[in-house]
Each structure stands twice: as structure tokens, then as C-alpha cells.
Amino acid sequence: MIVRTLAECEQSNRKITTETWDSTRMLLKDDKMGFSFHITTIYANTETHIHYQNHLESVYCMSGNGEIETIADGKIYKIEPGTLYILDKHDEHLLRGGTEEMKLACVFNPPLNGKEVHDESGVYPLEAETVV
Incomplete structure (x- = not known):
């Protein structure tokens, strides 16, 4: 059993x-669960370009507010507590923090190693330096 x-x-x-954000990676690839779990804070009044070409992600908003805009079609979705969004097609998007910071619970498949940050294209590399 793992308890953290x-x-x-x-x-x-x-x-x-x-x-624009901080992410506490509570469960990582080395834990051998097949996914990683993070609590992420998106800072108020920020915008982050994201395009997870190597990962699928599911995100649940616990508090705060913001929006997500899909690049392919320009659709904008409001994010507030109780909202779940699922990037099931490696959706390129802009994640915007609203008037207050957002606290999000995030699950990644394949799992992250722990040191990943977005590159200039908004991508997390498939493999990054492992957290020890």
C-alpha cells in the first residue's frame, strides 16, 4: 500500500x-499503477498552451474557475467546481485561469515520471528525468 x-x-x-501553474505529482510512473495522479493549481488570469501528444489526461475541477479553448474548433468551455474534462484525442488547447486560481485533480496515461513541463509546443515529453 502507498500512502502519501x-x-x-x-x-x-x-x-x-x-x-502559470504548479503541479504536485502524488502518484508517478515508478509507483507502477499504470497512471499518474496530480493536484494542479492554475494561477488566476493566466493562459497555458497545452498539447499532450504523448499522454491522455482527465481533469476534475475542485475549486476556482477558468476556461478551456480547443484550438481545432475554437470552442470555449467554462470550468468550475464539479467540471470534468477529458483530453481523449490529444486535444490541443489553451487553459485559462479565471478570476481565482483553480485547483484540479489530474490523471495521466501513460503515467508521468514527475519532472515534465510543457515544451514550446505545449507537449510533455514521453520520458523525462525521474523524480527520486
Whole structure:
């Protein structure tokens, strides 16, 4: 059995921070569960270009507000507590933080190693340096 708290993970190298978001990676590839699980904060009034070409992601909004815009068709979807969005087709999108930061629970398949950040195309590499 694996037991971790968000607080202890936030105080470790499992927390990755960028200009527009931070992500605490609570479950990673090395845990051998077949997926990874993260608690991510999207900062208010920010925009992040994302295009997971190597991963599928499911995202559940726990608090805050924002929106997601799909690049292919320009559709905009409101995100608020209770919203689940699923990037089942490697959807290229813009994720925007609203007037308050959003707390999201995220699941990735295949699982992340833990050090991934978006490259210039919004992609996470298939393999990144592993968190120890």
C-alpha cells in the first residue's frame, strides 16, 4: 500500500512550479499503477498552451474557475467546481485561469515520471528525468 499526503508531497521534489501553474505529482510512473495522479493549481488570469501528444489526461475541477479553448474548433468551455474534462484525442488547447486560481485533480496515461513541463509546443515529453 502507498500512502502519501498532499502536504508532504508539496514539500518535496514532487511539486513542479512554472509561471502559470504548479503541479504536485502524488502518484508517478515508478509507483507502477499504470497512471499518474496530480493536484494542479492554475494561477488566476493566466493562459497555458497545452498539447499532450504523448499522454491522455482527465481533469476534475475542485475549486476556482477558468476556461478551456480547443484550438481545432475554437470552442470555449467554462470550468468550475464539479467540471470534468477529458483530453481523449490529444486535444490541443489553451487553459485559462479565471478570476481565482483553480485547483484540479489530474490523471495521466501513460503515467508521468514527475519532472515534465510543457515544451514550446505545449507537449510533455514521453520520458523525462525521474523524480527520486
